[in-house]
Amino acid sequence: MPNETVQPIKFYQTGTLTVGNRLLDPEKRTVQASGERTNAITSGHRACQGCGEALGARYALDAAMRATGNRVVAVNATGCLEVFTTPYPETAWQLPWLHSLFGNAAAVASGVAAAMRAKGRPEVRVIAQGGDGGTTDIGFGCLSGMFERNDDVLYICYDNEAYMNTGVQRSSATPPAARTATTPAVGDKPGNVFGTGKNLPLIAMAHGIPYVATASVADLRDLEAKVQKAMTIRGARYIHVFVPCPLGWGSASQDTIKLARLAIESGLFPVFEAEYGEVVRSRAIRRKVPVEDYLKPQRRFAHLFKAGKPDVDRIARLQAVADANIKRFNLLRPDGDA
Amino acid sequence: MLKQIEGSQAMAEAIGLCRPEVICAYPITPQTHIVEGLGAMVKDGRLKGCEYLNVESEFAALSVAIGSSAAGARTYTATASQGLLFMLEAVYNASGLGLPIVMTLGNRAIGAPINIWNDHSDAMAARDAGWIMLFAESNQEAVDLHIQAFRLAEELSVPVMVCVDGFILTHAVERLDIPSQEQVDAFLPPFEPVQVLDPADPISIGAMVGPEAFTEVRYLAHHKQMTALDRIPELAADFAAAFGREAGGLLKSYRLDDAETVVLAMGSVMGTIKDVIDDMRADGARIGGVSLCSFRPFPIGPVREALQNAKRVVVVEKDLAVGLGGVVAANVRMAMRVFDVPVCTVIAGLGGRSIPKTSLRRTFEAAARNELEGLHFLDLNWDVVNRELERAGEKRRSGPVAENILKDLGLIMHKVM
Numbered sequence: 001m002p003n004e005t006v007q008p009i010k011f012y013q014t015g016t017l018t019v020g021n022r023l024l025d026p027e028k029r030t031v032q033a034s035g036e037r038t039n040a041i042t043s044g045h046r047a048c049q050g051c052g053e054a055l056g057a058r059y060a061l062d063a064a065m066r067a068t069g070n071r072v073v074a075v076n077a078t079g080c081l082e083v084f085t086t087p088y089p090e091t092a093w094q095l096p097w098l099h100s101l102f103g104n105a106a107a108v109a110s111g112v113a114a115a116m117r118a119k120g121r122p123e124v125r126v127i128a129q130g131g132d133g134g135t136t137d138i139g140f141g142c143l144s145g146m147f148e149r150n151d152d153v154l155y156i157c158y159d160n161e162a163y164m165n166t167g168v169q170r171s172s173a174t175p176p177a178a179r180t181a182t183t184p185a186v187g188d189k190p191g192n193v194f195g196t197g198k199n200l201p202l203i204a205m206a207h208g209i210p211y212v213a214t215a216s217v218a219d220l221r222d223l224e225a226k227v228q229k230a231m232t233i234r235g236a237r238y239i240h241v242f243v244p245c246p247l248g249w250g251s252a253s254q255d256t257i258k259l260a261r262l263a264i265e266s267g268l269f270p271v272f273e274a275e276y277g278e279v280v281r282s283r284a285i286r287r288k289v290p291v292e293d294y295l296k297p298q299r300r301f302a303h304l305f306k307a308g309k310p311d312v313d314r315i316a317r318l319q320a321v322a323d324a325n326i327k328r329f330n331l332l333r334p335d336g337d338a
Numbered sequence: 339m340l341k342q343i344e345g346s347q348a349m350a351e352a353i354g355l356c357r358p359e360v361i362c363a364y365p366i367t368p369q370t371h372i373v374e375g376l377g378a379m380v381k382d383g384r385l386k387g388c389e390y391l392n393v394e395s396e397f398a399a400l401s402v403a404i405g406s407s408a409a410g411a412r413t414y415t416a417t418a419s420q421g422l423l424f425m426l427e428a429v430y431n432a433s434g435l436g437l438p439i440v441m442t443l444g445n446r447a448i449g450a451p452i453n454i455w456n457d458h459s460d461a462m463a464a465r466d467a468g469w470i471m472l473f474a475e476s477n478q479e480a481v482d483l484h485i486q487a488f489r490l491a492e493e494l495s496v497p498v499m500v501c502v503d504g505f506i507l508t509h510a511v512e513r514l515d516i517p518s519q520e521q522v523d524a525f526l527p528p529f530e531p532v533q534v535l536d537p538a539d540p541i542s543i544g545a546m547v548g549p550e551a552f553t554e555v556r557y558l559a560h561h562k563q564m565t566a567l568d569r570i571p572e573l574a575a576d577f578a579a580a581f582g583r584e585a586g587g588l589l590k591s592y593r594l595d596d597a598e599t600v601v602l603a604m605g606s607v608m609g610t611i612k613d614v615i616d617d618m619r620a621d622g623a624r625i626g627g628v629s630l631c632s633f634r635p636f637p638i639g640p641v642r643e644a645l646q647n648a649k650r651v652v653v654v655e656k657d658l659a660v661g662l663g664g665v666v667a668a669n670v671r672m673a674m675r676v677f678d679v680p681v682c683t684v685i686a687g688l689g690g691r692s693i694p695k696t697s698l699r700r701t702f703e704a705a706a707r708n709e710l711e712g713l714h715f716l717d718l719n720w721d722v723v724n725r726e727l728e729r730a731g732e733k734r735r736s737g738p739v740a741e742n743i744l745k746d747l748g749l750i751m752h753k754v755m
Contacts, residue, residue, distance in 0.1 A: 060704075071537045075405060076544075086545035096535040098408050099544030100431050104401035111360065111405025114389040118359035118411050124537055142401060147395035176664060316526065 016241055031120065038065035040092075041076070045092035046084040050253025051083055052243030052260065053158040055130065056217045059212070060156050060241065063224040065095060067231035068125050073116075075109040077130030078102035080165040082170045103138035106146035109153040117152075125231060126152065132173035136200045140301045147207035147236045151179035154230045154237040157200065160245035164297045168248040174196045176321070177314050178300045180248075185303040194317055204238040211235075212274040216242040218260035219271070222283070225272065242269045246261040250299025267322035272328040282329040339516050344479035345507045348514045349442060349521070350375025354385045355522040356440075356488045358414040359529075360406035362391045362399040366421040367454050368504035369444030369562060381740040396421035400428035407437040409541055412488065412755050415439065418504060418533055419446035422460045426467070433468030433559065435544060436533070438491035438498070441469075441558060442483065445656070446504040446604065447689040451740040453565050455690020456504040456606065457656035462665045463634070470498040471634040472586065473604040477507050478514050482585030483631075485517070487574050488526055489572030490546050495532045495571065496562050501633075503606040503692070517581055525580050563635035570632050579642040588637040590629045591644050593619060599706045600648040602641075602670060604630045607686070607693055614698045630666070641673040652705045654698070654716075657685040663713040679709075686716035722746055 003236045003328040040061030047054035064072045076082045085092040086099065100108045109128035116124045128146075130139055146153055159256040162180045163169040169182040176194040179185040184194040204212045211231050217221040223241060244260050246253040263269035266289050271281035292315060295301040304311045326332050341348070350372050361380070363373035377392075379385035389406075393399045399415045407413040413619035417425060422443060432439050447453040448460055461471060470490065474480035480502045487498040502508055533543060547555055549612045558722055567588065574587035584590075594600065601611050608629040618625050630637075645651050651674065662668065662685035671681045684701055687693045697717050704710045722743050730736045 007489035013630075025743075067368040072539065073409070073535045082544075083546055086542055088547045090543055091542035091544050096537055096540040096541060098405065098535055099542075100401060100404050101427055104397060104404075104428060107398040107401035108405035108408075109603045110391065110398075111362070111402035111407070113405075113407030114391055114402065115411035117389055118389045118406075119409070140664075141395060142398050145398050148394075149391065152390075152590045217630055244654070265616055 004220065007334045016330045017260055022249075027109070028165045030254070038062045038063055038070065039182065040095050041085060041092045043092075044090065048253070049079070049246050049249075050244075050246040050256040051080075051084075052217045053131065053160060054258045055220070055256070056158050056223065056241045056243045057081055057156075059220045059223050060129075060227045060239070061095065061127065061219075063227035064125070064127055064154070064231055064329045065282060067228045070095070073098070073112050073124060073126050075100070075105050075112060075126065075128045077128075077134030078132040078165075079134050081129065081131065083165060102134055104142050105134060105139055106153065106155055107142040110149065110151040111148050111153070113152045125154070125155045127156060129156040129158065131161045131164070132157060132161060133171045134301050135196050136158075144203075144207070147209050147238070150209060152234050152236075154239065156227075156228070156241060157204035158241050158243045160243050160248060162245070164245050164248040172196070173200070177304060177318060179303065180198045180300070184319055189314075190303040194314075199239070201240045201272075204240075204318060205277045205279075207236070208277045209236040210276060211237040213238070214240045214242070214269070214271050216260045216264055216269060216271060217244070218242075218257055218264055219283075221272070247271065248258070248300070250302070251297055255297055259284070259294065260287060264295045265289045266291045267326040267331055268294060270325045270331060272329050277330065282331060284333050288326075288332060291315065291322050339396075339518065340513055340585040342513055342515055343516070344509060344511045345373065345480060345502070345514075345627050346371030347375045348477060348481050348516060349484055349502070350570055351516050352484045353414055353440075354379045355517060355519055356526055357412065358385075358388055360389045360391070360403070360412035360413045362393050362402040362413075362415045364393050364396050364399045364417070364421065366418045367444075368395065368446055368456070368508045369416040369418045369442055371508060372442055372444070376414075377567045387443040387702075389632045396425040397428055398430060399668065400439070403439045404428060404432050404437055405440050405461070407432070408435065408533070410529070410531045410536070412492070412529040413439045414441070415695045416444065418435060418444040419448055419454075419460045422464055423448065426464060429467045429469065431462050434555075436495045436559075436562075438529070440491050441497065441499050442484070443499050444504045445501050446528055448738050453689040454504075456506050457688045457690065458501070459657050459688075461499070461501050462547040462657040462659070464499070465634060465664075468496070468563075468633070469478045469567065469634065470496055470563065472498065472500060472631055473501045474503075474507060475606060475608045475629050475631070477510060477512055478583070479585045480507055480513060480582070481516065482577060484582065485522055485525060486577055486586050490566065490569060490573055492529050494562050494566055496559075496566070499725050501605065506606045515583070519542035521581060525577065527543075532620065562647075565692060566632075567635050567637055567639075586631055588630075588632045588640050589644060590631065592627040592629065594598065594626035594628070594644060594647075596624050597647070598649040599652065600626050600628060600645055600650075600703060601652045601654060602628040602630060603701060604633060604666060604667070605656070607656065610693055610695060611654065611698060614695050614702060616698060617695070620700065623706060625701075625706070633666070638668050638673040641670060642676070645670070645674060645679065646677060648679055650705055650708070652681065652682050654684045654693075654700060656684050658688060659709065680712075682710045683713045684710075684716050685714070691717065
């Protein structure tokens with residue numbers, strides 16, 4: 001909640017989110033140009049152009065390194081992030097990093113945290129990370145176990161809404177109507193079915209853990225702030241980061257940030273924070289856009305917009321999903337952040 | 339110190355004396371008493387500096403162990419049967435990463451049909467996973483092998499599985515010698531990892547390796563096990579010198595002098611086999627035995643040496659490679675391929691079936707007369723088998739095999755009312 005004695009910062013440049021660093025408190029200023037800046041994932045890795053996951057992971061782990069004075073260990077689930085950062089005999093990781101299996105990152109991280117406690121080094125913190133497949137599907141059991149034990153682990157899910165590393169197959173995070181290799185755009189109802197899937201941030205909240213947040217590569221400052229905040233908390237924490245995938249979504253690589261922003265502004269991806277199971281903050285939509293604006297630039301939704309014959313019904317159902325999010329998280333309000 | 343104690347509790351005490359720093363527990367019969375014992379020791383403060391995690395599955399148990407071992411903590415867990423299968427992906431991963439985790443396997447059958455009793459099917463399912471696999475013949479050896487296992491694992495940076503027969507060992511109460519903390523501390527130095535997750539010296543562990551180096555990584559895992567062939571007997575000798583009793587080693591011979599028939603087995607059944615050997619020896623039979631402790635690495639040379647003067651070998655094993663026969667026998671045949679010595683397989687004790695002395699003696703005597711077939715199922719009830727085969731031949735929907743057999747044996751009702 002904002003401190004009422006502090007005047008909120010106005011964003012004077014209409015139509016943008018730009019604000020000069022000098023208008024911000026020193027601790028809120030960006031450090032992109034600083035020579036001291038941490039660099040969890042260094043250059044030379046093999047991510048695709050416009051990869052949202054590479055961007056999200058780098059900002060998240062850099063923030064974690066800053067927050068802990070570099071005393072952080074990362075555990076990685078199998079997936080794109082693991083593969084593109086560690087092609088033998090190279091590694092892009094500048095922090096201690098362990099990859100074990102696809103479905104066990106949360107448990108392995110629990111083990112690292114336990115070892116640090118046993119070794120009398122509780123100042124060394126642990127982050128587990130994976131894609132949506134490694135988190136919402138195959139890694140879900142271990143993740144839920146880590147949550148319920150309230151192990152001292154921050155788990156970060158980079159959600160690009162399908163199994164991209166194996167060639168774009170449906171996961172339980174794939175949105176309705178999206179085309180994937182296993183929900184092809186054929187038949188009467190092309191793409192993924194409606195009424196399925198998991199909302200992992202809400203499931204994480206149901207464990208009553210100290211901190212759950214969603215974030216997006218559309219707002220890296222917000223992501224960094226949430227990671228930094230998470231590192232001040234002990235116990236199980238979860239951050240779900242929205243990371244567009246140009247390859248899997250059939251979008252232009254330069255549109256990664258734009259699509260991430262449209263997902264927020266349409267209401268399809270609500271950005272919020274929760275503590276001990278209760279939503280405490282959400283990011284208001286600045287200028288609501290119809291879901292079409294978000295869907296149209298992506299080939300995975302192209303079947304919804306066939307020339308002259310848009311799939312009005314199913315676009316309306318996606319709009320209903322967005323509207324339900326807006327209502328649930330109170331995303332349309334005059335005050336901006338609340 | 340001598341104690342009248344359950345095998346599992348004794349193993350828990352021995353593991354506790356090894357000062358584990360992280361223990362992950364998930365219940366599965368028949369290993370559960372071990373982790374229960376350790377849990378009590380952590381909670382009441384007897385085992386200090388140890389993190390004890392109650393996890394949600396065996397897959398998580400070994401995954402937590404992977405994380406803690408990679409972070410430099412001495413790590414222990416235990417499992418059995420279905421649990422080992424459920425964690426199998428992590429079993430391969432732990433050895434592939436070269437993490438010196440020690441795990442007890444309370445040997446138990448694998449379903450279906452579900453069965454909680456002892457055999458070695460679980461261990462055989464993980465035989466090529468890259469773990470060192472040691473089989474305890476007695477509860478005293480189970481206690482002693484755990485102490486050796488931590489030292490062996492950490493010296494070579496390889497995981498070690500200590501296999502103990504479910505119920506027969508885990509639940510048997512007997513007089514055991516539990517070593518002192520000073521003895522174990524003198525034998526087992528603190529864990530000095532060869533690789534560790536440390537922010538002061540950041541490394542990546544678990545990178546992707548393609549065809550250009552995968553063979554070399556696998557070869558080095560094999561090389562490690564070949565090194566263990568030397569280290570296992572040396573450690574057993576060190577142990578004997580320090581603790582004053584024999585335990586472990588690659589294999590142990592029993593009354594092999596002039597033996598024409600040699601029986602080889604792993605685990606607690608060797609006790610019964612030794613009794614049968616004694617009885618037959620008393621009646622003039624030339625028979626001896628080999629108790630195999632190290633199943634992985636498989637000691638081809640020592641097995642060959644122990645068996646080379648035999649006229650025939652009988653492998654008694656508590657597992658079945660369906661469609662082939664005995665797993666241990668296949669390994670023994672590989673060791674014996676340079677000799678013209680028949681190796682018979684006796685499949686015994688599946689799903690906890692008793693292995694009585696009379697049945698063993700009958701079988702060994704048939705072997706001595708060269709009348710034992712290459713693959714023999716000890717005490718197989720042919721009436722039951724043939725009835726089911728007939729039933730299956732009569733009609734398509736003959737029903738579930740296990741339930742049919744239980745009906746034949748009068749163990750369940752013919753029809754649910």
